Amino acid sequence: TEQTEKFEFKAEINQLLDILVHSLYTNREIFLRELVSNASDALDKMRFETNRDPALDDEIEPQISISYNEEAKSITVADTGIGMTKDEVMANIGTIAHSGSAEFIKQAADTNESLDSLIGRFGVGFYSAYMVSDKVVVRTKSFKKDAPAIQWISDGKTNYELTVLDEELPHGTTIEIFLKEDMVKRFGSEDTLKGIVSKHSNFVSFPIMIGGERVNTVTALWREPKFQIKPEQYEEFYKFLTYDPQAPISTLHFSVDAPVQFNSLLFVPEKDLDIFGMDRDNWGIDLYVRRVLIERQNKNLLPEYLSFIKGVVDTEDLPLNISRETLQDNLLIGKIRSTMTKQVLSQLEKTAKDDPETYAKFWKAHAKIFKAGHQDFLNKDKYANLLRFDSSKSDGEALVSFDDYIERVKEGQKEIYYAFVASREAANLNPHLEIFRNKNIEVLYLYEPIDEFVMESLREHKEFTLVSAEYADLEKLDKFESAKKEHEATPLSEEQSKDMDALAAKMKEVLGEQVAEVKISERLSDSPCRLISPNGAMTSSMEKIMKVMNK
Numbered sequence: 037t038e039q040t041e042k043f044e045f046k047a048e049i050n051q052l053l054d055i056l057v058h059s060l061y062t063n064r065e066i067f068l069r070e071l072v073s074n075a076s077d078a079l080d081k082m083r084f085e086t087n088r089d090p091a092l093d094d095e096i097e098p099q100i101s102i103s104y105n106e107e108a109k110s111i112t113v114a115d116t117g118i119g120m121t122k123d124e125v126m127a128n129i130g131t132i133a134h135s136g137s138a139e140f141i142k143q144a145a146d147t148n149e150s151l152d153s154l155i156g157r158f159g160v161g162f163y164s165a166y167m168v169s170d171k172v173v174v175r176t177k178s179f180k181k182d183a184p185a186i187q188w189i190s191d192g193k194t195n196y197e198l199t200v201l202d203e204e205l206p207h208g209t210t211i212e213i214f215l216k217e218d219m220v221k222r223f224g225s226e227d228t229l230k231g232i233v234s235k236h237s238n239f240v241s242f243p244i245m246i247g248g249e250r251v252n253t254v255t256a257l258w259r260e261p262k263f264q265i266k267p268e269q270y271e272e273f274y275k276f277l278t279y280d281p282q283a284p285i286s287t288l289h290f291s292v293d294a295p296v297q298f299n300s301l302l303f304v305p306e307k308d309l310d311i312f313g314m315d316r317d318n319w320g321i322d323l324y325v326r327r328v329l330i331e332r333q334n335k336n337l338l339p340e341y342l343s344f345i346k347g348v349v350d351t352e353d354l355p356l357n358i359s360r361e362t363l364q365d366n367l368l369i370g371k372i373r374s375t376m377t378k379q380v381l382s383q384l385e386k387t388a389k390d391d392p393e394t395y396a397k398f399w400k401a402h403a404k405i406f407k408a409g410h411q412d413f414l415n416k417d418k419y420a421n422l423l424r425f426d427s428s429k430s431d432g433e434a435l436v437s438f439d440d441y442i443e444r445v446k447e448g449q450k451e452i453y454y455a456f457v458a459s460r461e462a463a464n465l466n467p468h469l470e471i472f473r474n475k476n477i478e479v480l481y482l483y484e485p486i487d488e489f490v491m492e493s494l495r496e497h498k499e500f501t502l503v504s505a506e507y508a509d510l511e512k513l514d515k516f517e518s519a520k521k522e523h524e525a526t527p528l529s530e531e532q533s534k535d536m537d538a539l540a541a542k543m544k545e546v547l548g549e550q551v552a553e554v555k556i557s558e559r560l561s562d563s564p565c566r567l568i569s570p571n572g573a574m575t576s577s578m579e580k581i582m583k584v585m586n587k
């Protein structure tokens with residue numbers, strides 16, 4: 037009564053398969069990492085279901101087993117996880133591509149780099165089996181009681197075959213991949229497979245068995261005492277977690293007992309790992325309860341402005357059967373979040389102080405995201421201390437903090453001046469900044485629209501008011517000496533004054549509604565004029581932003 041149906045792959049999947057099969061750069065052994073990672077996900081999901089509904093517990097050991105069949109030249113990866121129904125097989129590994137696939141294809145086409153890390157990050161792992169195989173057989177049985185076992189077979193070219201099996205199978209998935217002739221030598225031995233697993237999958241939290249032996253050795257590194265962990269282990273774990281081939285620039289491992297117990301292991305990547313255009317959905321901290329994974333990429337454990345942080349949190353204080361929905365406004369999660377936020381900001385402050393070079397790397401990679409923290413009023417000071425700017429007193433390379441600025445202020449100066457400019461060159465020609473140049477008063481240069489919001493939210497730092505140079509109360513600057521005395525305007529004679537008034541009136545007449553007023557200024561020395569908006573109005577850059585938004 038078994039029936040086999042044939043289905044075509046979506047065009048996108050065809051393209052994907054083509055890239056994977058023909059990629060020259062990719063380290064082909066990572067196909068095993070991907071299959072093991074899927075097996076581990078399936079086991080996590082099974083454990084999650086069993087925690088919620090103990091009646092589902094059938095006492096099948098959660099486990100991944102890998103074997104090599106000499107005769108068939110096939111590698112089998114079997115798990116006792118959640119399995120898939122027919123619909124799920126079709127949705128997950130058949131017709132419908134993940135949102136990540138299209139992006140992956142685009143990226144893969146543009147990059148000369150190895151695809152190893154792209155494959156893991158874009159959720160196209162299953163298909164990597166076709167880098168070493170030209171026939172894959174999946175047999176799977178969902179944990180759902182009435183779902184029949186399903187078999188999926190494909191040569192990874194244009195179509196796949198789906199059969200509803202009569203056979204009774206325990207829940208879980210078995211994936212058998214038949215090696216291509218030229219891959220047999222490279223991957224056709226259990227010893228080789230052991231090596232690959234311990235290299236790429238050492239931190240998987242379920243036993244991985246090969247030839248009756250457990251291969252992966254470390255679980256829940258974050259629960260180990262710090263002094264027992266070697267730096268290489270942190271690095272290995274980071275790479276396992278993120279697929280980032282580079283080491284992190286900072287590692288933060290700590291445990292807290294009150295007001296809530298948790299262990300956390302967090303990393304700051306050297307690059308923005310979402311640079312591949314995945315917008316900002318691909319972030320969050322993996323949440324464990326007593327070593328059991330509850331949710332990957334939980335977005336409530338850190339504020340979004342710290343979303344460049346990767347890592348895990350494990351707490352004793354939540355119930356294992358907590359649902360993902362109730363996690364959102366859970367009080368304990370809120371407490372973990374505020375503690376972690378403070379810890380991360382303090383660590384960054386420490387890096388900024390002790391290791392400015394590393395901090396500069398951090399700033400280069402993550403400033404864009406980080407700046408959104410101007411809304412975190414609870415951590416306003418720490419946040420402000422971490423900001424960096426280009427400035428009229430910097431060489432254009434080194435960045436300036438508020439503290440650097442404060443150290444250099446003139447005696448009696450109570451303001452930190454900033455200006456929104458297009459570039460350093462433009463700043464040098466900006467008539468609003470002329471007086472600051474003349475009086476040798478430092479001005480912070482802002483280049484991005486968000487900087488404006490940052491300054492608007494902060495308003496002050498330590499005893500200093502943040503002031504847009506364009507709107508500065510120029511009388512406050514009178515007390516500071518000018519370098520270019522000779523250029524300062526001599527008082528106008530009565531006649532000159534009349535001429536100037538006439539000129540201003542004429543200009544107003546010509547410009548009409550385009551300007552509110554034309555005023556004579558005695559403060560400009562090099563520039564013939566400057567444009568300002570009427571008192572109290574928004575800065576010109578804010579105006580630009582509003583214009584764009586109103587369009």
Ligand code: ADP
Nearest residue numbers: 074075078119120128129159160161162163209
């Ligand atoms: P990702 O793991 O990022 O989702 P993959 O291509 O590796 O992408 O896997 C695609 C999907 O196929 C998975 O999300 C999962 O739904 C399903 N899948 C793959 N392997 C298994 C497995 N061993 N058990 C259950 N489901 C699986």
Ligand code: MG
Nearest residue numbers: 073074161162
């Ligand atoms: Mg996967």
